[in-house]
Amino acid sequence: MYRPSSCTDLPLPGSSASFADSGEVSLRCDTAQVLVGRTSQLALLQAAVARTASGHGTTVLAQGEAGTGKSALLDAAADECRRSGVAVLRGTASPLERNVPFSTLLSCLRSSPRAVRTSPLLSGLLRGEGTGGTPARIQKTAEALATELTHEDGTAPAAVLLDDLHWSDSASLLVLDLLSRNRQRGPLLIVAAARPLPRPLFAAASQDWRLLNLGPLDGRSTAELVARAAGARPSRALLELVAAADGNPRYVITLVNALSHHGGLRITDGRAEPAPSPWRQGAVPSPCAAETILRELAVLPDAVQDVLEAACVLGPKVSLEDLATVLDLPAAELGSLLGIAAADGVVRLDHGVLSFRHDLLRRTLADTLPEAVRTALHLQAGRALARAGGTPELAAHCLVQADTGLDNSLLDWLVGTAATLGARCPRIAAQLMVRALSSLTPEDRRTVPLEAHLRGVLAFTTSRPARRRVPSQIGQRLGGQPSAHMTGSVHENGAAAA
DSSP states (O other), X not given: OOOOOOOOSSOOTTSBOOOGGXXXXXXXXXXXXXXXXXXXXXXXXXXXXXXXXXXXXXXXXXXXXXXXXXXXXXXXXXXXXXXXXXXXXXXXXXXXXXXXXXXXXXXXXXXXXXXXXXXXXXXXXXXXXXXXXXXXXXXXXXXXXXXXXXXXXXXXXXXXXXXXXXXXXXXXXXXXXXXXXXXXXXXXXXXXXXXXXXXXXXTTHHHHSEEEEOOOOOHHHHHHHHHHHHTSEEOHHHHHHHGGGTTOHHHHHHHHHHHHHTTOEEEETTEEEEOOOSSOTTSOSSHHHHHHHHGGGXXXXXXXXXXXXXXXXXXXXXXXXXXXXXXXXXXXXXXXXXXXXXXXXXXXXXXXXXXXXXXXXXXXXXXXXXXXXHHHHHHHHHHHHHHHTOOHHHHHHHHHHHTOOXXXXXXXXXXHHXXXXXXXXXXXXXXXXXXXXHHOOTTSTTHHHHHHHHHHHHHHHTTSOOSEEOOHHHHXXXXXXXXOEEOOOOOBTTBOOO
């Protein structure tokens, strides 16, 4: 289960920091950086603010996964509103208040003391009056609140800016829906930011809300963002390193900051390039960078985090059937837990297959698990899948990753599935069969069939780059093939390394 640490030595996206005193590259991350590549979205917001300042209301819903710049976009909207003379009410939905009626709207109404003083309804809501009761009472309060916000301060333009709307309570969503459909609401701008959800936040969103999508940055925008974060034009090698972020601005900045802070970035002749680093290729280059990437998991229930920990070591995609087998959970219970993660935008569920929204998130979660935990999860998964007849290549992948001996039941399973494994994932099959034969005597009934299957696999793989030799004693039993090789790779034909 992921628990946030007290890691504070790495600057987070959205902050400014300098490491000049330690001789390292000085990095700064501000709103302008996070909004690199968002020219069209900013233009739409500027037009919406101008329209509101001229007396006409607009509703905008900005959607994007975590780290794509939604909060920075709201910062830019707030700045534009102040320059245009539009009053700003700003708030944020909280996952801890999802079941508290009107909590999201109240978070921004608290920033308007004058409105509270002049409105008995608003002041009463802030005191907790009218936030409960029957659905009919909540509906009535919502309608009254929508009317109050519409007519508050006459015709003076105002903006309601709400972040993390995917965590909003349903009563606040009802008020926003009523406001968006009210053509007489006057100069009231509503800009909400949310992660993409399996279902729309509002029934009429496509008709009454301007949808503003924040997708991954393209290659050119990513290079510009890296250049701004590092303070120099990035080399191809540096761009290859941050490619793991897949165009997510927060992840790009986090990786560049982490590389610099841990001595992994240097500037030579005006070009930023990666320096020799103890961090292995593909891994998140510091515990604090991992902390930033995994922070969004902290709000999920413990049971959901436990499921995600098991899923992350099984590869980029895993069937729900195999995952239920590994965790020994009923399909309905697993579906309910994963539904929570999907609603928060952490994972995707597509035709019975689970994948993480961002593979860097999956790999970071797997890398931060203690080695003993990863080994135990792989062994548990391999045994469970073998016992229940799950996907054989996934079972084999897990057993190879566990790097432990095979008991009798697993040896019997390997004999029965060796032909299938040899055809689907020969490298993994070879590794597993070599491990099995290393523990078997020539007299064991399983030795002869496994040797026969291994000969066939090696005949198929000997022309491929070799990383490990078959132990000499096994090579002799196979007929003395000194050139027979096998690879150490465990990423083949769907059995992807964690």
